[in-house]
Amino acid sequence: MPGPRVAILGVILESNRQSAVATKAEFESFYVLEGDAVIEAARAETSVIAPEASTFVKTMDVTGEWEPVPVLLAACHPLGPIDQALHEEYLGKIRAGLEAAGQLDAVYIANHGAMVATESQDPDGDIIMAARDIIGPDVPIVVTLDLHANISDEMVAGSDLIVGYRTNPHVDMIERGEEAALSMRLILAGRAAPQMCVVRLPMTPASVALLSAQEPYGSMIDLGQRRKAEEASRILNVSVFGGFVYSDTSYNGVAVVVTARNDMAEAKKIANEIAQFGWENREKFMRQLTSIEDGVAMAMDHERLPVIYADAGDNPGGGGTGRSTDLLKALVDADAQNVLYGSYCDPPLAKAAHAAGMGGAFTAELNTLPGTPSDYPLTYEAEVVGLHDGNVVGRLGLLAGRQMHLGPSAAIRIGGITVVVISDRTQTADPMFFEMFGLDIGEAQTVVVKSRGHFRAGFIPWFPPERVYEIDTDGLVSPILHRRQWQYLPRPVFPLDDDVTWEPKEA
Ligand SMILES: [Zn+2]
Structure with a gap:
């Protein structure tokens, strides 16, 4: 018995309606895998793909015979709506893959669930419905989604089981991948309808x-x-x-x-x-958020225990640009000392730091690329205190064990503030963003991260909840x-x- 044939597919994007359109280049800079490459990535020890998808495959592997039928796994970091033509291209690949697959026993879909397209209002529903359309009413569809998914009636109507994350910060992707696979086994065995x-x-x-x-x-x-x-x-x-x-x-x-x-x-x-x-x-x-003024005042108080600030309005993990400057400017203006600030996504700035070289002094020009009104340019004299190629494996929380490709990265010192600069827009949810430069989080008086909430799991060894402050900054994900x-x-x-x-x- 070769076991059940299960198609694997998914398109992961969390869309902020006001962020830049998610293009093919943006997806390809994260991952777009087809055919056998899907299964290779899922079975690898560490990989870039969503842990629930790799765990689904690994759990199916150890619970009996099966034949995976890999179709497409694509993901983009949180951004704006997916470009309509790209959405249709992925839908076309999914349809073609399922049609070419022949007889299938089940479909597993690994989506995020909060995607919108430049035209389609519900691309997640489109994907689930396209699969349902091709495989017919009797073949089960099991879907895993992020806890931040927006659930449309189509998503529910088209699938048999939706398994959502239960933790935020997200630290249960492996458990949910296992649950999806074990539930799939139950359904395939006829023990649940x-x-x-x-x-x-x-x-x-x-x-x-x-x-x-x-x-x-x-x-x-x-x-x-x-x-x-x-x-x-x-x-x-x-x-x-x-x-x-x-x-x-x-x-x-x-x-x-x-x-x-x-x-x-x-x-x-x-x-x-x-x-x-x-x-x-x-x-x-x-x-209740903390104002920038109160945050700066607290940063100037050196008698207190170390604290961590979330630059709450500009979380790249929610579609933020990752380079709004309000809070940094306020801290520099106040001459705050012993601050770690991560991470600015500014490829030209990272490049300039690499050109200046380790220990080099240079004029740091932030935000030379066009951006939102919150991403205004600033110029500071800076010193390069760390350089890295940005290829690291996450250590704690959401990104633990996951390959990250942050692009050319640098740590630059502006007065008493050490600023991490990266080239791939990723939220600072893991201590590796600082540790890759040898920076010691435990030595800092104030740490600031461009992350909304996932940093809580990554920085818990240093910052229990009572030492976390959400700063009311401007940006595409302002909680106000x-x-x-x-x-x-x-x-x-x-x-x-x-x-x-x-x-x-x-x-
Ligand atoms: Zn989420």
Whole structure:
């Protein structure tokens, strides 16, 4: 028996509606793999691909016979909408791959779930529906999604099981890949015939309010896991998606997806119960940020314990440009000392630092490339204190064990601030961003990172939650939602509007 034939595919992008269009070059600078290259990358010890996808393959490998049918795995760092022509090109590859595959027993899709296209409103739904269209109604489709996915009705209608991350910072991608594979085995063995329901709330919290260790989101996730454990014979999966408000879609909103193993009534009951708990506790989704002024004042106080700041408005992990300058300028103007600041994505600046050489003094021109109004140019005298090719393996948290290609990178000293400069737009979620230059995080008085929340897992050895501050900086992912123009969000919606009501639907 050769075992079941399972197609593998996925297109990963988290789209911030106002960020630059995600082009083919942007995808290719991260990864685009087809055919056998998909399986080679998935089975490698370390690789660049999403851990849930590689774990799905490795778990299928060790749980019995199977024949993987690799189609396409593509990913781009969080950016804007995918270029429509590229979306259609990938859809075409997926259709062609599935059509050429012959008889399939199942499909596994590794998407992020918060993608928009320059024209299509729901590219994730398009991909799932395209697969469903080709394989027919009886072949199971199992999908893994990020916790920041925006769940459309098409995504639920087209798939049999959606497995979402349960942790933010994301540290459970391996477990979710295992869960997807083990559930796939159950379904293929005829021991589960999953059916899904979704309850979506008119509520779009900022990403900073969706930490799984904090209220009320953490309790929504916990409640789901308790109910799943109590009803294990009837419920296959409970996923509570926080959504990604910056995608600005008509189907944005915290979404509870419950997959019944065999009892839809129970699944609907649980979905409504979790949604109701989140709704009743919605005021707890509001977050207080620290102003730049207060952040600078704290940086000037050398009596206190070391702290870490999130440059909250400019997280490349949410589509930020990674080179807004407000906070850096304020710290330089105040002559703050013993600060580590990572990481500016500024390829010309990295190149200039490499040209100056280790120990070299040079005039650092930040933001010579055009950008958003927050990415204004600055010129400082600087010294090169570290050079690197940017090829490193992540060490802690989201990026642990994952290959990173940051491009030519440098550490430059501007007064009392050591600034890490990279050439590939990646959020500073891992200590390696500093450690690759031999910089000691434990020696710094103030660390600043361009990351929204994932840095919490990467920097936990130095900075417990009470020493983390989210600084209210400008940028494409500012958590202050009313500062932004919204185009497609369902209105009214909490917290943008006052007159929002919601009632659980009858199961
Ligand atoms: Zn996420």
